[in-house]
Amino acid sequence: MASGLPSVMRKVVVKSLSVNFREAIEVTTCALPKLKAQEVLIKNRFVGINASDINFTAGRYDPTQKPPFDAGFEAVGEIVATGDRVPSNLLGKSVAHLSNGAFSEYQAVSSERLFPIKSLKPVYLPCLVSGLTAKLALQSSAYLKAGETVLVTAAAGGTGQFAVQLAKLAGCHVIGTCSTNEKVDFLKRIGCDHAINISKEDLKHVLRTTYPKGIDVVYESVGGETYETCVNILANKGRLIVIGYISGYQDPMGVGNLKFARAAAALPVKLLTKSACVHGFFLFHYADQWKDAFLQLSDLLENGQLISTIDLGKSVNGEGFKGIDAIADAVDYLYSKKSIGKIVVDLEAPGSSKL
Missing domain, CATH: 3.90.180.10 (Medium-chain alcohol dehydrogenases, catalytic domain)
Structure with missing residues (x-):
């Protein structure tokens, strides 16, 4: 030693x-x-x-x-x-x-x-699990196009902040959910077009009335009722990426013990009628892409194009x-x-x- x-x-x-x-x-x-x-x-x-x-x-x-x-x-x-x-x-x-x-x-x-x-410096640390998840999930499953509407749930969190910014860099209109006014202000600072405080606003109602044509891409990490709302609001050819289900993590039985898991039986019909899809993303299945993606995120950070x-x-x-x-x-x-x-x-x- x-x-x-x-x-x-x-x-x-x-x-x-x-x-x-x-x-x-x-x-x-x-x-x-x-x-x-x-x-x-x-x-x-x-x-x-x-x-x-x-x-x-x-x-x-x-x-x-x-x-x-x-x-x-x-x-x-x-x-x-x-x-x-x-x-x-x-x-x-x-x-x-x-x-x-x-x-x-x-x-x-x-x-x-x-x-x-x-x-x-600690600002590099979010580029690991959180940043890599956002970048690789959007890159592999979202197929983002400029002008599309993207919804990020738990947008003020570690990975949500990256999904918001990367979608904006791709030229998309970005909606973010959060739970406090302070987080609303944070989301606006990082470029979110529409921040929804779900402790004060009904997510289902806001999405249906403000985006009647539906949402093109959803970056979803909450699970439960939020997930169901996101599936139902997908636009034709919409893509929903599941990167987590935090609402079920503290349950000893996991997501399988949530009542909303029973809605899975209706999923095929919902997707079929919209030509939509749901993708799962688990970071550790993409280890061969970590290094390149991290370097790209670091460059964006150091060039001032990304806030960590x-x-x-x-x-x-x-x-x-x-x-x-x-x-x-x-x-x-x-x-x-x-x-x-x-x-x-x-x-x-x-x-x-x-x-």
């Missing part, structure tokens, strides 16, 4: 399967990983919080995986050691990576899975979410529906030395 590094680290481990993240995990102390020849050791500085973190702790992504296993999907950090077959000039470089076990102070990652970034908004949790905790022990609080914050943009935890604990 390189000199100057600690002998131990802390990480989040899933100890039991549950949709209750706080009950499912524990923060443990262990030795730093030993590097394989093609790996680098990254000191993770910023980690991203995702709605699907509780799907992971519930064992929904890989039912064969049994606890204990490491949690977390994405991080931004600094390379602090390299394996024997990795160029030593990578030491000190800032990188982003999308790897299981990211809720860890240090992490061994294959050098082939690194995304180079210009500086150690992060939420460090300072509205609920004055110093923000800092240190690995704050990760459970950050997951709770996401499900409080108060966050705007991507929730990020700074792993540099209060009072610790700077990178």
Whole structure:
């Protein structure tokens, strides 16, 4: 192990399967990983919080995986050691990576899975799970055309913010749903043409009266009644992309326990009569496209064509979410529906030395 590094680290481990993240995990102390020849050791500085973190702790992504296993999907950090077959000039470089076990102070990652970034800033982190999902889902399934109408649900969230902006860059009219006036203002700032506060407005009524010809493309992550409304409002040849169903994540039975799942029987007729379609999108099926898509998003960000908004949790905790022990609080914050943009935890604990 390189000199100057600690002998131990802390990480989040899933100890039991549950949709209750706080009950499912524990923060443990262990030795730093030993590097394989093609790996680098990254000191993770910023980690991203995702709605699907509780799907992971519930064992929904890989039912064969049994606890204990490491949690977390994405991080931004600094390379602090390299394996024997990795160029030593990578030491000190800032990188982003999308790897299981990211809720860890240090992490061994294959050098082939690194995304180079210009500086150690948290604004790059939303370009990982959230940005890649929006870009690749729209790219693979939306077939956007200038002038089309696009609806983004949960538009003020981590991935919604990217879907809004990418659809605008494609020349579309963009509608976004959200739950507070503050989020309405945020959506307008990032270019959303029509922000709907569903805590005050009836989504079904607004869409039917304002868009009587229907919606061309829907980027949908909420599920339940929202999903049903979106299916019913599709225009002829409309496309609906399902990238999540957050309304069912906290249910121990998942989406199958929601009453709206029973409406699936009517779906074929609804699609047939409109020549419409519903696409599912799961980011980890598109791993071969991550690097190119991330670089494209980074270029848009650095050229000022894309805004990457992060939420460090300072509205609920004055110093923000800092240190690995704050990760459970950050997951709770996401499900409080108060966050705007991507929730990020700074792993540099209060009072610790700077990178």
